[in-house]
Amino acid sequence: MIKRFTLLAILFLTKLIAFAQSDVKYRVILFGDAGEMNAAQMQDLKNAAKQIIPKKTTVVYLGDNIYPTGMGLPGSLEEEDTKKILRSQFEPMRSMGATVYFIPGNHDWDKSGPKGLAKIKAQDDFLKAQGDPLLKLIPDNGCPDPVAIKLTDKLTIIAYDSEWWLFPYNKANAASECNCNTKDEVLVRMEELLEQNKDKVILLASHHPFQSYGPHGGYFNLRNHLFPLTSLNKNLYIPMPVLGSVYPFLRSTLLSPEDLNHPAYKDMIRSVNGVFGDYPNVTYVAGHEHGLQLIKGKQLQIVSGSGSKTSPNKQGKTSLFHAMEQGYVVADQLMNNDMRYEYYVYSDTSVKKVYSYIKKFETIPSKVRNRDKPITADSIFVKIKPEYDSVGRFHRYVFGENYRKEYAERTKVPVLHVSKMMGGLKATQRGGGNQSRSLRLEDKNGKEYVLRSVEKFPEVLLPEGLRNTFAKDIIKDNMSAQHPFSALVVPELAKAANIPHSNPIIGWVSPDDGLGEFESAFANTLCLFEEREPVGESDSS
Template sequence: MYLLKANKIRCAFLASAAVIIQVLCLLQSTYAQQADSIRSRVILIGDAGEMDMQQDGVIGHAARQVLTGKTTVFYLGDNIYPRGMGLPGSKEEQETKDIIKSQYTPFRKLAAPVYFIPGNHDWDKSGPLGLAKIQRQDSFLKEQGDSLLSMIPANGCPGPVEIQLSKDLVVIAFDSEWWVYPYAKETAAGTCDCNTKEETIEKFKILLEKNKHKMIVLASHHPFQSYGSHGGYFSLKDHIFPLTALNKNLYVPLPVLGSLYPLLRTTFVNPEDKAHPLYTGMINRIDSVFAGFPNLIHVAGHDHGLQFIKNDQVQVVSGSGAKHSYVRKGKHALYASTLPGYVIIDQLKNNYVRFTYYAQTDGKFEQVFTFVKEFIPGF
């Protein structure tokens, strides 16, 4: 009797194990089929320039999404908080080196190319040492002797720069902070292909003509559309606790005076906010180049959240690599969140692109939004 029961238990265990193996094989096969349908993968992480639990979680999860030989990583600016790369001999030099290493090391270990786009904090938080600090960040990356690790554009130049990811997918990156930076930004003669806004616009036209039969990802730090504070939208917290804009821990209630902060910010506009003439001028001039082009995707950071905005344009905002701030779900937002996270763009075999948003909810990262954009041939 004992042997009979033991055999039954053993048979039941083997049957259960067989089912588990079949399920695992099915999942592995499904994943392989999905990966095989992807021509190229782009991982977008913005505003990740602070080594904290949020940054560690975002980068760690994103690194697990790397498809060998198909994945390229773009950091969308504000790569080093609070004021960019420490200059040689400064007390913050080593710390800032460690911050940027923490971002590229996990992906380079997996052989994924990594590109850093400049943000306003990389330009000395739009301060007078901006050009020196952005050039130092660039030179530090070059010192690593890794051809698949770089800043784009390089040397404090405005760009634009093209990165060909596949036959039908190209990233065109430019330094949007260069457009709004209020201090001297002239580089040494012969350093940059473009030195004025007029030359930059002409280069955009050349790159559009060259790549007009492809899907173009236009990458910058500043978004062309946003429902966050840089886009002119503010939370109740901004009205009641305005000092948190200076320090996240300054929860001093100023319910009446606090409402002056959003008002003043929209009246006396900062160049980092979309309402400023330098910012809107950049948008208008670059938009005029790509007007009517259907296969364009804007990607940016700057506002510390995740947004997918779709009207006559597609705007991806992936800015919650290490920070979070107010974002609302505006009229054209199909998704908006302040959760830590990042975005993946997959080019599929039919040249459509699939956007997948991952965010941390209840302590774990989950897929929270997906959208597929068709490719329109014959432009």
């Protein structure tokens, strides 16, 4: 009788689980800061692996994948131990068939230390060495390039490396082909990915949250004041009243770039929010804080950072939920495209669900583009950059006369209608480069062309701290030393020397459907147009 009852109970639970999963279109399991092996971490991972729905689950580790200072470099004493830490996270999930992505965190970047880039590349190399296409570090190669992962027709993860934004040491990655090398290029790529996915639910995944009521957000509890050493080791309960309050005070005044109130962190929040902040179906997901939080400010913020550690957090003004136990979050897209966020914690040797929240999917009405009318004329008179010629005598004496008159002269140029050129061109992607803004175009046969802005933006070459100072004005003014039409001379010189060359045209870009999502950036600007690869393999954009 008991056996029969047990069997019926098992069958009932199995059907209950199957019913609960039947309304799930896709599942994303979110773990943050899981880079230390301990009993609670292992139990959480084991339980999460059981929740994997075959062919419908992706697991995302939200940074700080390896404590304390990231991947051991080849030949180091910690190399093998750090490999074990990573394996403890991906092996249970991959064995159940889930795709696994790791996002870098500050501890993966050598705890924001000088070996950060080398350690991120070592973590990437180790994951690639597994030979598993469903196991990746994103972004890879130590590059900052935002990555879009399409999960369903209405769900996309856009992941980026937020620690790259804050990292204080050298992060130039000449050995890898990064599509983005500056913050401006990262933001441009984000805009492109948003444009491609704006009718979907977007999980904007990074290590650093943009809202928090934990220590990185400035909150410290009584334990932090009385037992400050527990911030270093959770077992160091050595009472240090009064003196213990020095740490929270210093933390809130001598700010770390890893804290939300630091200027660099604020700049990241402002910049990224400038891209995604107005879209209702975007949910920010992050770790960093060693707790679980759900915060509903202007955007919904999930904090899932207690994969292997805990720290205090509080119920804030815009909090929907908070917990200080180790745990993780399950994000389910339901069949009607709503998102269900469920929070699980490790407690009393088991894992249990403690909170659930439904975020309704909002259909965004198609907006009529507020665009300028296409130019019907074949040519147009323009002044390229008259402000170069608006400076006084002293400025000219110090910085030179240059080609200021040429930039200010009213000049007749052809109008470029990209959809009518070369049998019809369509924009495919923004190009690389630093000082010029470029756009790749493609004809019906796949041949590529490129538009490059005549106006230069040399401020990207300045250290970031100088980009909003007088140095920006000086370096931009120096661009007047380059003749605006100098590129047109090159083909004639190359022809005389019997050197293969492109055939550039400089013209005014008309608003055009062929520009697609890039129309607002390139329409009504003066650009150089030419073949991208006129003479075989090269990389001219």
